Amino acid sequence: MFPVNYVRAKSLKHAVEQLAANPDAKLLAGGMTLLPTLKQRLARPSHLIDIGALRALRAIKRSRDKLSIGAGVRHYEVAASALVREAIPALAYLAGQIGDPQVRNLGTIGGSVANNDPAADYPAAVLGLAATILTNRRRIKAQDYFQGMFATALEDGEIITRIVFPLPKKAAYEKFRHPASGYAMTAVFVAVTGRGVRVAVTGAGPGVFRWTKAERALGKHLAPEAVEKLSVDAQAMNEDMHASREYRANLVNVMTRRAVAKL
Amino acid sequence: MAKIRLTVNGVTHTREVEDRTLLVDLIRDGLGLTGTHIGCDTTQCGCCTIHMNGRAVKSCTVLAAQANGAEIVTIEGMAKDGRLHPVQQAFTDCHALQCGFCTPGMIMAVAGLLKDNPHPSDEEIYRGLEGNLCRCTGYINIVKAVKQAAGQEHS
Structure with a gap:
């Protein structure tokens, strides 16, 4: 790792000031992606502004129709939270599928959403549930937030503070895990909401996306058979040493059907 | 440099470390507790697992500075009064x-x-x-x- 200056933020305001004062600074929360990136010398920030210990970012709250999760909440906390398990069980399940136990003990929801890895789990739930991302400056709708591989609507100096999920009628998440890394080779979050069915796919394409053809079909007939003959364009999927485009396109269909069957 | 204070296996230590120092390096080199191993150094193998504030974490992927104020337990702290955990x-x-x-x-x-x-x-x-x-x-x-x-x- 290159030399770096570590600063533990005392408050959100302090973190914002530190980011403004140091243009090459990076925020550090759980560090489960950032620290391996630094160890491989793939990034060279001047400062690490540690927001992982900020109490203000650690609360989970529920209102009548919304669940709000602080950006600094750890994956294990979401997986184990009685509030989350009761309000959106599929979200608690998703959090318990991330990485491994040690990673879940440190990794945060805000970090995952800020990083927007194309194979990360949380983006599927955030887009699938039409969540809102709250930052120190504004509210961003999920559909405007995710902008492709590792790209988001976040501006310099902007910090995610909470993610607010509208409660669905029902939801389910199905993931084909990479057996070594635990990342999604392809995973699908299906949500039945007051405004129709939403299907969000992660791991398959360059970024999380909605499979609108399946949403329309499931809106008419909420059953696995409804999507059986539908397909996504394989040319738009990712290809790597683990799976071809065609294989991932097929997984989108299979994972969607499994998720619908679980609703 | 970061001045940090942490409790390891019930003993409080104060150390001055480079900001980029990994917790596992502080544990092994700084405190001489070599029971915590470095296997892959890439957050995969789990050989460096310790408990930080009661949770199992991979100490190769935590900065020593992040552990400032933390309660750490390593393998050396598991046995009590001559009896294995x-x-x-x-x-x-x-x-x-x-x-x-x-x-x-x-x-x-x-x-x-x-x-x-x-x-x-x-x-x-x-x-x-x-x-x-x-x-x-x-x-x-x-x-x-x-x-x-x-x-x-x-x-």
Whole structure:
């Protein structure tokens, strides 16, 4: 790792000031992606502004129709939270599928959403549930937030503070895990909401996306058979040493059907 | 440089470290507690697993500065009053190791698993040990040891 200056933020305001004062600074929360990136010398920030210990970012709250999760909440906390398990069980399940136990003990929801890895789990739930991302400056709708591989609507100096999920009628998440890394080779979050069915796919394409053809079909007939003959364009999927485009396109269909069957 | 203060196995230490120092390097080189191993150094193998504020974490992927003020337990802190921790005893009884390199991290991960889930099913044991790699045993005896330790007193 290159030399770096570590600063533990005392408050959100302090973190914002530190980011403004140091243009090459990076925020550090759980560090489960950032620290391996630094160890491989793939990034060279001047400062690490540690927001992982900020109490203000650690609360989970529920209102009548919304669940709000602080950006600094750890994956294990979401997986184990009685509030989350009761309000959106599929979200608690998703959090318990991330990485491994040690990673879940440190990794945060805000970090995952800020990083927007194309194979990360949380983006599927955030887009699938039409969540809102709250930052120190504004509210961003999920559909405007995710902008492709590792790209988001976040501006310099902007910090995610909470993610607010509208409660669905029902939801389910199905993931084909990479057996070594635990990342999604392809995973699908299906949500039945007051405004129709939403299907969000992660791991398959360059970024999380909605499979609108399946949403329309499931809106008419909420059953696995409804999507059986539908397909996504394989040319738009990712290809790597683990799976071809065609294989991932097929997984989108299979994972969607499994998720619908679980609703 | 960062001045940090942390409690390791009940003893409070104050150290001056480089900001980029990894917690595992502080534990091994700074405090001389070499039971915590560095296997892959890439957050995959789990050999460096320790407990930080009661949770199992991979100390190769935590900065020492992040652990400022934390309560750390390493493998050296598991035995109490000359008696092995139940997970250590179970690994001994079940011969849950061959070369032993992964064992300290494996024991810390199992202790973390049993704290959350005192009676895990086979499936939950497999899932609970996903963050730890053993290249010798094939895991059969490790799973046996987890079952022996399950439900016993854990400190």
